[in-house]
Amino acid sequence: MEKYKVLKQQLKILNLDAISDYFYSKAEEYRKNSLDYVDYLSELVSLQISRRFERSVNYRIRNAKFPFIKTYEEFDFNFNHDIDKIKYDKLLDFKFIDKGENIIFLGPPGVGKTHLAIALGVKACEKRIRTLFITANELFEQMKIAKMSNILSQYIDKLTRFPLLIIDELGYIPLNKNDANLFFQLVSRKYEKNSIVITSNKNFKYWGENIR
Numbered sequence: 001m002e003k004y005k006v007l008k009q010q011l012k013i014l015n016l017d018a019i020s021d022y023f024y025s026k027a028e029e030y031r032k033n034s035l036d037y038v039d040y041l042s043e044l045v046s047l048q049i050s051r052r053f054e055r056s057v058n059y060r061i062r063n064a065k066f067p068f069i070k071t072y073e074e075f076d077f078n079f080n081h082d083i084d085k086i087k088y089d090k091l092l093d094f095k096f097i098d099k100g101e102n103i104i105f106l107g108p109p110g111v112g113k114t115h116l117a118i119a120l121g122v123k124a125c126e127k128r129i130r131t132l133f134i135t136a137n138e139l140f141e142q143m144k145i146a147k148m149s150n151i152l153s154q155y156i157d158k159l160t161r162f163p164l165l166i167i168d169e170l171g172y173i174p175l176n177k178n179d180a181n182l183f184f185q186l187v188s189r190k191y192e193k194n195s196i197v198i199t200s201n202k203n204f205k206y207w208g209e210n211i212r
Contacts, residue, residue, distance in 0.1 A: 018051035019044045060125040066133045070118040080111050088116065092123055097163050100192040105199045113199040117166050120197060124164050132162040136170040143182040152182075156189050163194045171202035 004024065011020040023044055030040040061069070072092070077085040096103060103120075105113040121131045134142075146155035159165055175183070190196060 016048055018048040022047055056128060057126050060128065060130065061122060064121055064125055064131040064133050066118050066121060068118070069122060070115040071122055072119040075112060075115055075119060082107070083112065083116075091120060094124060094127055094129060097124075097129065097195045100190075100194055102195055103197045105197070106201075108201055113201075114168055117168060117197050117199050121164065121166050129164055130162050131164040131166065132159070133166040133168065135168045137173055139167055139186075140175070140179045140182060143186070144178075147182070152185075156186055159186060160190050160193060164197065165190065165195070166197045166199075168199050169201075170198050171200040 007023070008020055011017070011023070026040060026044060029035075030037070077083055077088075091103065105116055107113055118133065121133055124131045143152065143155060146152045187196065
């Protein structure tokens, strides 16, 4: 058992926590069934890779700042037949991010826009795509604070470092001309470089009505 303790300590130093958790039980399993030691090593390495991948995904989800977690699998596409599942599914290859394209979910309250936006963001995190979720109200507040502090350009630069930026509830609160100008600066900086996903209850033709 001394060798066991030493090996556990060595694996801890190397941050190989998954291998540390499984090497003994897997060794017993492979020894009992006379299995190949290369396969044994390969399985341990695969377990470690899976652990690190899971940790990386969880880190990205935490840093995306979702208000809550909603997944694609939880969404009921049958409750609203106006939602085109085929079109939504096409987004999950995330080629729109490679092209710097933007996505807008439009519709009245209660149809699942935020759920779909967050679910898309969670899938992006699983693909190890840096994602940030923010409500429109919080975005404008942060941009106004940044402008007053003379760091607006730096704040926009920070947002442009996210390949996927999700802005929720744009249009729920009327914007003044200053807010509209700030939003234009953000969109202009991100244009064709990375992607924005927006949820809104207002059709495009009514967006101007919200500017005061």
